[in-house]
Amino acid sequence: MTELVTIHRLADAEQDLSRAAEILRDGGLVVFPTETVYGLGGDARRDASAKKIYAAKGRPSDNPLIIHVATPEDAEPYAFTCDLYYKLARAFLPGPLTIILPKKDTIPLSTTGGLDTVAVRCPSHPVAHRLLEKCGFPVAAPSANRSGSPSPTCAAHALADLDGKVDLIIDGGDCEIGLESTIVKIDGDSLTLLRPGAITPDALSLVCPTVKIADAVLGQLKEGEKVLSPGMKYKHYAPSSPLVLLDGAPDAVLRFLQSEQATKECAILCYDEEIPLLKQKHLFPVGVKEDLAAHGKTLFHALREADATGVEVIYAHLPPKEGLGLALYNRMIRAAAHTVRTIDN
Ligand code: TXA
Ligand code: MG
Secondary structure, eight states: OOEEEEOSOGGGOHHHHHHHHHHHHTTOOEEEOOSSSOEEEEETTOHHHHHHHHHHHTOOTTSOOEEEOSSGGGGTTTBOOOHHHHHHHHHHOSSSEEEEEEBOTTSOTTTTTTOSEEEEEOOOOHHHHHHHHHHOSOEEOOBSSOTTSOOOSSHHHHHHHHTTTSSEEEEOOSOSSOSOOEEEEEETTEEEEEEOOSSOHHHHHHHOSOEEEOHHHHSOOOTTOOOSSGGGGSOOOOOSSOEEEEEEOHHHHHHHHHHHHHHSOEEEEOOGGGGGGSOSSSBOOOOOTTOHHHHHHHHHHHHHHHHHTTOSEEEEEOOOSSTTHHHHHHHHHHHTTTOEEEEOO
8 A cells, every 4th residue: 555645844744754764764665755856765775675666666677776865975885985076066965966976885786786886866855855864874766657657746646657566655746847867977087977957067067177978868879889877778758649849940830730730639748938829739838938947847747648648649849958958858859769850841
């Protein structure tokens, strides 16, 4: 049985969070909110918890888990830290950045999918932070979705995917960012960006001048190509209706959408300003065009809803690759299996 608790005010949540920490300490699974997406937590020190997480998610066990700790220093017993780790921590933690470091033996290989590195994250969400403080041990947590569905940005998504498979779901409202954390790997004095997120390459380069972007962030991996982050090689969320990303002048794209609506059943992830110009059926607004943060916050929710309509095709705008756009681009291009249609006139 999965129990659901809702937290409105952190001050009233002490008992619930103590109990959640107890469940984790006893080897159970707890879904908790973070500023990025909901996490499916288990004790990162226990083999058995990692196995339970993989089973609940339906995830291959060579895809490593991120460990969550309350403060950057709390990673010390589990990872070999360095100056650059603390520089990044001072600039961005707690917050939506995950840092990959060489692991210590205190973290089992089942948690890291057999790798000798470990991904460390300190979430800024007050509920996640307080829960981690109460635990005092690292909590391994992938996104709280079934493998192959979009990351959950509210408790209802996690419940839909994991009901009966976890002990407790903590509802802390909608996630502020809505896209998973930025992941970087430290290589000496330089950083490699493995997954783009709300901490952008420009922001990272203020702390570390050399930020390489892993090929898999933008491109399609070639058959048999070695990946730096195992998660990149798995098929990602793909809606059951094909998702097509539209590129081109805004007027031309709008005319295309209007004509498509006239001839077929389609769902559209549209900009707010397009709402009055389109038929009011299967429209999923993602915020005004310029507001990339709003798109990030609504993307996974909109994709889940658009997918549930069962239409022939889902259309969305191709996001820019700059700034926060890079994270959107990375998620959307995978969901669309790289299908981009350029509208010329
Ligand atoms: O925002 C987030 O990061 C959320 C919240 C819950 O913290 N977590 C999350 O976890 O997105 P997950 O498991 O869905 O995605 C983590 C990604 C995976 O693609 C995994 O392959 C990669 O991080 N990863 C984990 N440990 C790694 C390591 N040691 N080396 C390379 N990649 C790693
Ligand atoms: Mg995930």
